[in-house]
Amino acid sequence: MAPAEYFHSVRLLRDKCQGCVSCVKACPTEAIRVRNGKAEILADRCVDCGACASICPYHAFSIKTATLDGLEKYAYNIVLPAPSMYSQFPEQVPMEDIWQGLHNLGFDEIFDVSLASEYIAKEIETYVKNYTGGRKPLISSTCPSVLRLIQVKFPELIKQVVPVLAPAEAAAIYVRQKAEAKLGLASEKIGVWFISPCPSKETNIRQSVDVRQTALSGSFSLAEIYGKLLRCLGGDNTLNVVTGSSYGMGWGAYGGEISSAGLENALAVHGVDNVYEVLEQISMNKMPTLDYVECNMCERGCIGGCLTAENKFVAESNLRRRINILRSQEPVERELTMASSMTLEDFPRSAAYLKKLVARPMMHLDENIMEAMKKFERMEEVLYSLPGLNCGACGAPSCQGLAEDIVQGKAHEIDCIFKLRGSVHKLAQGMIELAKQIPISHEPQSLNAVEEDER
Ligand code: SF4
Ligand code: SF4
Structure with a gap:
């Protein structure tokens, strides 16, 4: 069987490459070679994690994402800001100003991904509690690059991946269905957009490994939107945006997922090398007493993605402050807090939209x-x-x-x-x-x- 064609949002700008081999060593799937002084990406191995783009001293990589012109194709556009986006701004910038800025950029409706994260956290919590018999620990499925890494390097772990949607996908399914019903518009007339901190989301929209059909129209680079947003923050603040609690907001950084799912016998791992090392150990059955491992390919979680604008440590501090402010206004118990924010009717359940994750063997020595x-x-x-x-x-x-x-x-x-x-x-x-x-x-x-x- 001939290797499949793969879509990649991470692209090499050959002319800029100086052949320094920094990216070769940074790639977790050994997908880069330097030949004749220039890097090459092996398409069947790349998992679009962006580690090469983050490390290249010559900026020889570009990330393909959507542009705002794409809004013109649709009669109604909905944007899904995630916690990683709020982390780019200090807490003195109110979320209302950010939403209004997004509206000023041309989006008709805004839906907060942190709320969707809470529904997914509930599904994870239930799945982990009811899991019996199989190998442990279970592994989170919300970072598309981690899913691809498992497909390529650790296919034996596929059975341990928890079958839930990524929060942005779940949010997209929900808002698309609601907009169709509310506006009487055909699905093709509705654009649903994610603002992404990393390349893997765009890749998973163009060629999903876990959902049958994505409800997302595309994703924008957070860094690009950030620059435009800064110029048009604030305004009338008349938008009615439903938000998540501090637990949903926590998903922007490592540890947020396990904290909102209330999992204690769990690890939160972040960064390409750490994720690789932990998956390798799980594959050797060295962590059988652990219930769950949250894996974030980017350092410190989504806030450390290569498409963010702010320094990851500053972003983490911004996010933690936003979380603390929210938490000071919430009940002490996690359950109560989440129950009071999760009031949406008909929020999608993952099972109906997922497809089976399959192995993607990376060594094709010969067809014969x-x-x-x-x-x-x-x-x-x-x-x-x-x-x-x-x-x-x-x-x-x-x-x-x-x-x-x-x-x-x-x-x-x-x-x-x-x-x-x-x-x-x-x-x-x-x-x-x-x-x-x-x-x-x-x-x-x-x-x-x-x-x-x-x-
Ligand atoms: S890190 Fe950049 S300059 Fe160095 S080999 Fe890779 S692409 Fe080329
Ligand atoms: S995006 Fe990640 S997997 Fe793909 S070539 Fe770069 S470092 Fe390797």
Whole structure:
């Protein structure tokens, strides 16, 4: 079976690449190679986490997202701001001013994703409590890059992924249905937009791995919208926006998910390397007594996404202050607080909209199984001959990666600098040996001998 075509919102700007290999080592799925001095992304491996874009010192990546012109295609536009968006502003900027600013940018309606997060938290809580028999811990499903990482690198963990919608998707389903009923508009006439802190949301809208059909029309880069919003914040403040509680707001940073689901025997992991390490340990069954792991591919959670405008630590502090203000006005008990904000009728339940998460094998050595086995054997031989330092200097992320590329005819053994040094050394030795065999009469005359002849 030929590899499928994958949509990627993370794109390489080849001209800007200086071949420094920083991105090669940062990529969790070994999806980048530097060949002939330029990076290349292997489409079947990329999970659109944005780690490469965050680390590249030459800004050689772009992220494809929607632009505001897209609003013109629809008769009615709804925007879904998430907690990560509020975190870009200090708490002195009222949420009403942010909503009015979004309205000024051309959105007809605003729905707060933090409220949807609470419904999803309830589903997680129920699922975890009723889970019996299977392997633990369960793993959160709300970060699309984590889902893709599991598909590509840890397919054995698919069964442990909790089957719930990402809050933005659940919010989109809800507002789309309500707008259709309220306005009598066909679904195609309604635009539903997310303001995203990272590339993975746009990728999952264009090519979803977990929902049958997305209700989102697209996502905007938070950094881009932020710049435009700053110029038009505030105004009449006449919008009627239903918001979530402090628990829904908490989803913007790591730990918010498990806190709103009331899970205590749980971990909140954030950052590409940490998520990878924890998934690896779960895969080796090293955390069997834990109930749940919340995974955020971005450092410190969504507030650390590569499409945010504010420094992630400042954003985290902004968010925590907003949460504290909300919490000071709420009942002490989580249950009571969430029950008083979750008053929407007909909020969608995840099960009706999800599709099965499937493995996405990343190594296609050959279409033919016999050929693939031969190549695998050859790959093992090559790997054995490499130094095993995983230095990345060859442009592949590891010696295993280089061995695979060599077997596939995409690289040479001497791309490894240690192999190259060995070959140069051997060549030099050979030349010295050859030089020793040259008969005296064939040796070039020394300068002194020439001078003596001339005298
Ligand atoms: S980080 Fe990657 S894309 Fe950026 S300059 Fe270095 S090799 Fe090129
Ligand atoms: S987006 Fe993530 S997975 Fe894709 S190439 Fe960049 S670092 Fe690798």
